[in-house]
Amino acid sequence: xxxxxxxxxxxxxxxxxxxxxxxxxxxxxxxxxxxxxxxxxxxxxxxxxxxxxxxxxxxxxxxxxxxxxxxxxxxxxxxxxxxxxxxxxxxxxxxxxxxxxxxxxxxxxxxxxxxxxxxxxxxxxxxxxxxxxxxxxxxxxxxxxxxxxxxxxxxxxxxxxxxxxxxxxxxxxxxxxxxxxxxxxxxxxxxxxxxxxxxxxxxxxxxxxxxxxxxxxxxxxxxxxxxxxxxxxxxx
Numbered sequence: 045x046x047x048x049x050x051x052x053x054x055x056x057x058x059x060x061x062x063x064x065x066x067x068x069x070x071x072x073x074x075x076x077x078x079x080x081x082x083x084x085x086x087x088x089x090x091x092x093x094x095x096x097x098x099x100x101x102x103x104x105x106x107x108x109x110x111x112x113x114x115x116x117x118x119x120x121x122x123x124x125x126x127x128x129x130x131x132x133x134x135x136x137x138x139x140x141x142x143x144x145x146x147x148x149x150x151x152x153x154x155x156x157x158x159x160x161x162x163x164x165x166x167x168x169x170x171x172x173x174x175x176x177x178x179x180x181x182x183x184x185x186x187x188x189x190x191x192x193x194x195x196x197x198x199x200x201x202x203x204x205x206x207x208x209x210x211x212x213x214x215x216x217x218x219x220x221x222x223x224x225x226x227x228x229x230x231x232x233x234x235x236x237x238x239x240x241x242x243x244x245x246x247x248x249x250x251x252x253x254x255x256x257x258x259x260x261x262x263x264x265x266x267x268x269x270x271x272x273x274x275x276x277x278x279x280x
Contacts, residue, residue, distance in 0.1 A: 052111030
């Protein structure tokens with residue numbers, strides 16, 4: 045039986061985030077993509093995600109951006125069930141005051157009925173400059189539209205009130221991938237250097253030519269990194 049792989053999307057993201065990175069994993073895992081739109085806190089998001097693997101004693105988990113925050117919450121809720129952990133384009137830190145203030149500005153726009161204006165403001169931080177104005181940029185916008193304004197409000201509330209997970213990193217004892225776009229402007233590479241240094245045995249990967257969404261921007265490289273992460277180490 046294939047290992048269940050619990051996939052956790054980021055803010056304003058859905059299953060499209062993972063689609064193009066999954067083919068290299070087809071013979072290894074059973075992907076289960078969580079819906080993180082219903083709860084307004086990380087604990088609830090983690091419970092929603094865990095409901096997808098109620099039938100599995102063990103599973104791997106990969107989260108990107110907000111999904112990474114949820115992955116770390118899953119490590120707190122179900123640490124003995126997780127066999128592999130992947131943290132992509134995310135951070136273990138709590139929100140800074142500056143980040144929270146920026147989020148409140150976007151929330152204000154959304155509450156004023158200007159949700160369609162939110163994603164254009166975020167887009168320059170989500171994808172590499174070379175992809176602005178491309179069909180991929182439109183796919184990111186379409187994905188955000190599918191998630192919608194009400195879920196955006198809930199997700200931002202969860203992100204703003206997330207705990208500091210740095211103290212938890214040293215206790216992680218499963219094969220861990222820490223990966224990011226080399227040009228990620230939202231969660232820059234140094235945040236991933238920090239996490240990889242604190243998680244015992246973590247593997248650090250940077251995707252050249254990618255911003256915050258490497259599973260969409262450079263899906264072949266992201267898929268290969270995920271495959272390598274899930275491949276058992278060979279001795280001798």
